[in-house]
Amino acid sequence: MLRRFLIGLALAFLGLMVLLPVLAIFTRAFADGAAAYIAAIIEPETLAAIRLTVVAAVIVVPLNIVFGTAAAWLVARYRFWGRRALLILIELPFAMSPIVVGLCFLLIYGAYGPVGAALEPYGIQLMFNLTGIVLVSLFITCPFVMREILPVLMVTGEDEEKAALTLGANGWQIFRHVVLPNISWGLAYGTMLTMARAMGEFGAVSVVSGAIRGRTMTLPLQIELLYNDYNATGAFAAATVLTALALVTLIIRGLLNRFGPAREVHP
């Protein structure tokens, strides 16, 4: 009795709070029919926003894979001074308002900030363009890859790696043949999360992008613009692109839970 009540309560909450909003996106996007939906997607400004968003993600994701893997390896395999501080620092982007993140970048890399002012005589501008979008996206997404790989590295332990070392493998060979096969699922999910969040970042990007129509509008900014222009079909059609990306991310997570290694140890 209690069991059925609790299951019902949990499903009702998830259905009402999570599932229904997602269904609403697709219903609104197709409210005027499939032709209107396609017309909204291939609208030049929306396409330009998609292109810019993809370009930014293509730069951000590989950098974060390198950082996330290095940081997870560092924290999982070595003890050093400042290790705990490092763990807290990497979690920081979760706790910060994206507007505060954007402001921080403006204050240091913007025209009036020390770094931005120093670079200005050389004609280098970091904010209100692609560089700015990439920089804040790197900040916002820096925990994702690391958080997914770290538990896997903690669970698998270092015996296999040490065995490879005694058998004469060099660092690259150990990474390629021992570490990578273990972390591949975690890396895949972390990468997808990074991509979904980088492409979907709104607050921080809206502070530093400059929001120039057709030039520095990312997809989430374009969604806001269309929405405020009362172009509901356009806004929700653009939103389906990002929603689809989020759903693919969750499918990968489902596969990871089914086929990936157990991952229940906390650092």
Place this chain on the structure above:
Amino acid sequence: MATLARREARILPGFSLSMGITLLFLCLIVLLPLTGLFWQLAQLGPGDYLRVMGSERVLAALRVTITAAAAATALNGVFGFIIAWVLTRYRFPGRGIADALVDLPFALPTAVAGIALVALYDKSGWLGRILDSMGLQVAYTWWGIVIAMTFTSIPFAVRAIQPAIEELDPAEEAAALTLGASRPQLFLRVLLRPLLPSVLTGVGLSFVRSLGEFGAVIFIAGNMPYETEIASLLILIRLDEFDYPAAAAIAGSLLGLSLVLLVAINMLQHRLQAYLHREG
């Protein structure tokens, strides 16, 4: 001995490489921008800081943000616990989908969540229509902010509580029941006690996350100064007016509050765990 232990710990190659990459990235992407905020704050005297923070509008924005985050956290504390419990202990059709739904707010861009919630709760939306016929309004009110914050922080509550429930031994619950414990006693003394550190973490993370939520909130909030304007939006407004000192003052306060909470959660969790272990 210490040097020996240290050398032992670093047999595996890659220490300098991974340390170098990590530090370079953290300095350029995380630490330097944070310094930017502190640099701006340092230029601001205590008098200016208090003048910005003491203004009616800033105080109202902070009040709206904190009360809505608290309400969202309370909702997520209760439902997060129930969802975590159901997902861990029960097997039922649709469990896999429910599990995936928990992570959806984490993967869905906040702006998309924002317009989706408005589509649902405004007067023409599926839920808004029903609420409207009952004379209730959620969209463009304080309640809208609560709904948006609840949406984005669900995964933080559930995923923090879930591993702790997995570690509980169902035999202890059975033992308590055979010894004549009532349902409330069972819940309070056998279940909640060992779960307290993780519930606290989940609730704390969910609150901190809600304080900083922006994208999902601004579409549904209505954004009326003094009533439904959140702190993050006020920072953005000051920024658009090129009032950097005021923006930095509000941002610094918001960031400071989050940091204090994060550290407090961390410390309290360690204390509680030590206490519970000693008690046995």
